[in-house]
Amino acid sequence: MKKKFTIPKCLLLLFVFINAHQVNAQCVSNFSFALNANGNVSFQSTSTNTIAATMYSWNFGNSQTGFGQSVSTNYNANITYSVTLTITNPSSFTPCNSTITKTLAITNVTCFLVPSFVFTVGAANSVSFASTTTGTLAGTTYTWDYGDSNTGTGVTSSHIYGGPGGYNAQLIIDNNNGCRDSIVQWVNVTTPCALNASFISTQLGNGYVFFNSTSTGTVNPVSYSWLKNSFLFAANNPTAVSVFANGTHTIALEVVNTSFSIACTSSVTQVITVTSNTCNLASSFAFTAGAAGSTSFVSTSTGTNTNTMHYWDFGDGFNITGSASQVHTYTNSGSYTAILKVYDSSNLLCFDSVFVPVNITTAPCIANSNFTLTQLGPGNWQATPAYPWNVSNAIWSWGDATFSNQLYTSHTYSPTGLYTICLSVTVSCGGTSSTCAAYAISRMANPITMAVVNVVMPQSISIGIKNNFSINQNSFLVYPNPSSGEFELKISGLSDSDSPKIKVYNITGSLVYESANHVLNTKLSQEIKLNHEPDGIYFIKVETTEGVISRKIILKR
Numbered sequence: 001m002k003k004k005f006t007i008p009k010c011l012l013l014l015f016v017f018i019n020a021h022q023v024n025a026q027c028v029s030n031f032s033f034a035l036n037a038n039g040n041v042s043f044q045s046t047s048t049n050t051i052a053a054t055m056y057s058w059n060f061g062n063s064q065t066g067f068g069q070s071v072s073t074n075y076n077a078n079i080t081y082s083v084t085l086t087i088t089n090p091s092s093f094t095p096c097n098s099t100i101t102k103t104l105a106i107t108n109v110t111c112f113l114v115p116s117f118v119f120t121v122g123a124a125n126s127v128s129f130a131s132t133t134t135g136t137l138a139g140t141t142y143t144w145d146y147g148d149s150n151t152g153t154g155v156t157s158s159h160i161y162g163g164p165g166g167y168n169a170q171l172i173i174d175n176n177n178g179c180r181d182s183i184v185q186w187v188n189v190t191t192p193c194a195l196n197a198s199f200i201s202t203q204l205g206n207g208y209v210f211f212n213s214t215s216t217g218t219v220n221p222v223s224y225s226w227l228k229n230s231f232l233f234a235a236n237n238p239t240a241v242s243v244f245a246n247g248t249h250t251i252a253l254e255v256v257n258t259s260f261s262i263a264c265t266s267s268v269t270q271v272i273t274v275t276s277n278t279c280n281l282a283s284s285f286a287f288t289a290g291a292a293g294s295t296s297f298v299s300t301s302t303g304t305n306t307n308t309m310h311y312w313d314f315g316d317g318f319n320i321t322g323s324a325s326q327v328h329t330y331t332n333s334g335s336y337t338a339i340l341k342v343y344d345s346s347n348l349l350c351f352d353s354v355f356v357p358v359n360i361t362t363a364p365c366i367a368n369s370n371f372t373l374t375q376l377g378p379g380n381w382q383a384t385p386a387y388p389w390n391v392s393n394a395i396w397s398w399g400d401a402t403f404s405n406q407l408y409t410s411h412t413y414s415p416t417g418l419y420t421i422c423l424s425v426t427v428s429c430g431g432t433s434s435t436c437a438a439y440a441i442s443r444m445a446n447p448i449t450m451a452v453v454n455v456v457m458p459q460s461i462s463i464g465i466k467n468n469f470s471i472n473q474n475s476f477l478v479y480p481n482p483s484s485g486e487f488e489l490k491i492s493g494l495s496d497s498d499s500p501k502i503k504v505y506n507i508t509g510s511l512v513y514e515s516a517n518h519v520l521n522t523k524l525s526q527e528i529k530l531n532h533e534p535d536g537i538y539f540i541k542v543e544t545t546e547g548v549i550s551r552k553i554i555l556k557r
Contacts, residue, residue: 027054027096029087038178039075039109047087049096059084061104075106076114111135111179117171125161125189129169137175145170147187161189164219193217193264197255201270206350207245207277208499208516213238215255215266225254225529226515234515235529241499242516244274279350281308285340287356293330293363299340307346313339313550315358316389319460330360332368333429334390337539339550353543355505355550360429367391367431369423373439373453381441381453383421388457390427396455397422397436406482406554413451416442421453478540482554485531491524494544500524501543504553506536530555 027049034042043066045056058066060073061081075081081104089096112135120128129152131142144152146159147167161167167189172182194217202210213224215238226234226242229250234240250271257264280303288296299310301324313319314328315336330336338358343351368387375381385391385407394407399419404411413419422436441451477490489502504513512533517524530538533555540551 027087027089027098029085029098029100031083031085031100031102033083033102033104035106035108036072037108038111039077039106040072041075041104041106042072043070043083043085045069045085045087047085047098050087051089053090055088055090057086057088059086076109076112078107078109080105110177111175111181113173113175113179113181115171115173115181115183117183117185119169119185119187121187121189125163126158127161127169127187127189128156128158129171130156131171131173133171133173135175135179136173137177137179139176141174141176143172143174145172164189193257193266195219195255195257195264195266197253197266197268199251199253199268199270201251201272203272203274203276204241205276206347207243207274207279209242209244209272209274211240211242211251211253213253213255215253217257217264217266218255219257219264221258223256223258225256227252227254228514231511232513232532236527240515241518242514243499243501244272244277246274246277248273279303279344279347279352281342281344281350281352283340283342283352283354285338285354285356287338287358289358289360289362291362293333293360295328295330295358295360297326297328297338297340299324299342301340301342301352304342305344307344309343309345311339311341311343313341313460315339317387317458317460319462321462330363331366332387332390332427333360333363333365335359335392335428336389337550339541341543351543353541355539355541365427365429365431367425367427367433369425369433369435371423371435371437373421373437375442379442379451381451383453383455384458385423385425385455386458390429391425392428393426395424397424398453399438408455408457408478408481408551410452410454410479413441413453416440416451476542476549476551478551478553481552482556483530484557485533485555486527486529487553489524489526489528489540489542491542491549492522494519494522494524498544502526502528503541503543504528504530505539505541506533512538 028047030046032044032046036042056067056069058071061083062075064073082101083104084099084101086099114134116132118130118132129144142153142155144157147169148161150159152159167187168184169187170182170184174180196216198214200212200214204210211226223236224238225232226240228242233242248271250269252267252269254267282302284300286298286300309321310324311321312326315338316330320326336358337355339353339355341351341353370386371383373381373383388407391407396404398411399421418438418440420436420438422434424434426432479488498519499516502515502517503511506512513528513530517526535555535557538553538555540553542549
């Protein structure tokens with residue numbers, strides 16, 4: 001009988017320990033370098049225990065940085081520099097971070113050029129240039145590129161431009177011994193400001209007023225800002241429409257010729273009196289949160305009568321058209337935005353709405369990261385989160401090493417293939433969740449196009465009496481989001497006779513923007529500028545005769 005061979009347990013544990021130690025061996029950063037001509041140095045990482053995904057970060061000690069295994073930089077002084085290499089293994093199986101610093105003595109720099117120049121803008125679009133470069137030698141040549149396809153030479157030079165505007169002027173310095181450098185500056189050629197803001201107003205009835213700029217001295221690009229009682233209600237366009245309550249209102253128009261180095265600005269103010277508005281509706285409501293998410297709502301709106309209708313949007317995907325009092329049960333805890341729109345059924349131009357933050361704490365705190373992905377056509381995909389209404393933070397992982405840190409976004413795929421798409425969410429009551437699914441993303445082959453995924457809000461559900469509002473949430477686009485302060489709003493599927501109101505509120509509920517707009521070919525398009533507002537979360541509300549629709553916009557600079 002053969003004797004069975006058994007590895008002693010102590011040797012087996014030693015083998016496992018050694019193997020684990022090798023797999024998770026600590027990386028060690030190191031590098032070599034080669035001195036090239038005139039202060040140029042090449043660096044090569046010689047680090048050990050690295051992997052394919054290892055990241056290499058260099059600090060060359062001359063205010064320059066670099067990334068990669070092989071890099072180079074130029075030094076401009078014959079001194080000693082401290083060079084640091086940091087390597088990082090991002091893998092969860094072989095996490096590692098290591099740093100090494102070496103000193104490097106530079107002795108072969110022969111070029112000490114520090115290019116610079118000053119310029120003076122004169123009359124009739126003329127500009128005088130003068131080099132202030134240091135490190136030049138006898139015989140140094142100076143070449144000027146004025147940025148308008150014209151050139152010149154000399155330590156000093158002058159040029160007459162064809163008209164006002166901005167130009168990239170470049171000075172090229174050559175010591176004629178292999179030492180050459182250049183510098184570029186932006187030159188603004190201005191013209192005297194002859195801007196004079198003015199406008200006329202025309203009352204259209206029922207409180208609506210049309211404004212038309214008659215300003216003179218405008219030079220493109222030009223911007224227009226319309227303010228009602230110091231609040232911005234329209235921007236960018238020389239015309240605007242807004243609705244007013246009966247009474248006097250102060251209207252201001254600010255016009256800016258933005259092409260000049262110092263903005264050419266003019267403003268004008270008028271006081272108008274409106275007497276044609278027969279609508280006195282003012283929407284408001286109160287609510288009481290009860291047990292298990294049950295919440296009672298009651299309208300406190302003023303100016304109502306027997307023709308007044310109440311449309312409630314509870315902010316969790318459910319809405320109802322019905323009485324002035326409603327009870328709604330939230331299935332998830334979190335922060336929601338509830339909307340009440342009151343309107344006169346006999347006069348659809350008479351309406352008002354208000355939104356109020358509602359914080360629910362008596363329902364379960366559930367984070368739902370489920371989503372669906374639907375192909376609408378060749379290269380056109382739509383992602384819909386299952387329950388987005390209490391989400392406070394979201395991250396999309398698109399499966400191609402890219403991420404998006406907002407819920408409503410879009411993503412473009414270049415190559416087709418199988419991608420694992422993940423959505424991770426944090427809800428306002430504190431819960432978290434992640435969901436991943438693999439999808440085969442395809443696009444048109446002829447002509448070749450990109451595959452685009454757009455994330456949209458799920459459709460709202462009407463409960464009780466069915467409302468007659470036909471606005472499609474998916475037809476409401478706000479981009480870019482997050483925004484640096486300027487973004488585009490587009491809505492389709494509206495009535496050409498409609499005059500939608502656009503209102504933007506900050507997180508405290510204060511109105512920061514308002515405008516009334518005309519629909520053209522069933523579409524509404526409006527560029528909104530909130531450059532004067534601080535970073536944060538804002539709510540966009542669009543009121544139409546067909547309903548109220550809202551979106552969040554994040555300002556992040």
